Amino acid sequence: MNKIKLYILFLLPVLLTSCVPNKDLVYLQNKNGTSVAPITASNQKPYRLQVNDLLNISIRAIDPKLVEIFNPSGGQAIISTPDQGNYLNGYTIDDHGNIRLPVLGEMNVLGFTTEEVRIKIETLLHEKYFKSEAGIFVIVKLSGFRYTINGEVANTGIKTLYQDRVNILEAIANAGDINLTGDKKDVKVIRNFPQGSETFSIDLTDSNAVNSPCFYLQPNDYIYVKPLKQKSWGTGKTGIESLTTVVTLLSLATTTFLLLRN
Template sequence: MNKPKLFLFVFLSILMVSCVPTKDLIYLQNNKDASTVSVTPSNNKPYRLQTNDILSITIKAIDPKLVEIFNSTNSMNASSVTEQSSYFSGYTVDDHGNIRLPIIGELNVLGFTVEEVRTKLESVLAEKYFKPEAGIFVIVKLAGFRYTINGEVSGTGTKVLYQDRVNIMEAIANAGDITVTGDRKDVKVIRRYPQGSETFSIDLTSSDAVNSPCFYLQPNDYIYVKPLKQKTWGTGKTGIESLSTIITILSLATTTFLLLKN
């Protein structure tokens, strides 16, 4: 192989390996017929409350005055609810797993689902404070779905979504999507439990991602998107960028050679 052909071969090889392939950028790719792919619903388990979670509790009755004391901190319009207002008006689970309610006092909610807390609170109110004729109706929700995302995304940081269920695709979209140099094939999700933490890995370029136990997030999950090796090399994300980098390097090398020769 003569020198020009060898140079061209090396040049094209560098150009090819330095670019980010299109297949590494497409989400939920399916190698088989879509009709044969099944989704496992068991990967969306109910979230169980942990310390520092914030609950929004609303208690209603036929006569609103009967429950006014319970809702004095939650009387704001739903459209005006923010992360800051939720922090000050919600009920925070303390280090002992309790929330502190007017009149009722401390109520242990650690390890309960929000539905179990609702049932428990309704039982306490019915047994100790109200007759059936009062028509007590309780609503319990998390004061925002909070998660943290870091790494190769457009907007890192702690995010809050006001919805009951959030999957990892929605969370990433809310953070401005993964950048071109982000590794979609090995996204890490660190999930906190009362007994410790567990790290999951999910390949978002595969349609099988929907069956992952971390496809549906849980509150307080931490998502990390690591960079592709192309970013470490610094050769560019696209063919044009890589070509520009290579030309710059060759020009610098040629200039240095000529200066040394003279």
């Protein structure tokens, strides 16, 4: 009887500490205790282009033949192209911050937003080559929203989403979600700037995460989800798994003791 009590006293703390608690699994919990979370304005700033960014530039006109030279697709809108097509037909920003356009030549776009690049191209075309009657219409977009995710997620690697804005929850969902052994309370986001890189930390279990400067990602961000301590212990992610592990160890220890005793 005393041995049973001893086993129970041993099992309880192991079960309580080895399995992953529910509060570490749920996203965006309201930890302030209020029933309604306050509405806050988005703090996302426009993305400014950096070296090695890939741009898709489409120039249209009332007469498509006037702008065929500018468009690898012959003046037609690019609806959807594979990554290889984007690489071959897009404009990569070189180490000096320039892209090289047909007729227009070298153009510096480092630090510009895509909207500012669009205005710059339209202005040059109207000033040097076309009248307003030509109906010049320029589209400038990043060739997909690229980011890298690693650590405790279902699918690691370089990901591409074809949309202008991506938040960290969308990026994680696109990677198959965080594993049960992943630490949602301390997700790292490494972001490159012209002056260097900066590392952010975000607690995805807290509803205030939406106010973090890294909640909305920027192209080429690197996301790392570190493992919980439960993974290194190897006792299991749930109470059942932990109980099974402990019972197995106790059975092994008892069997070994009896064999040595005999």
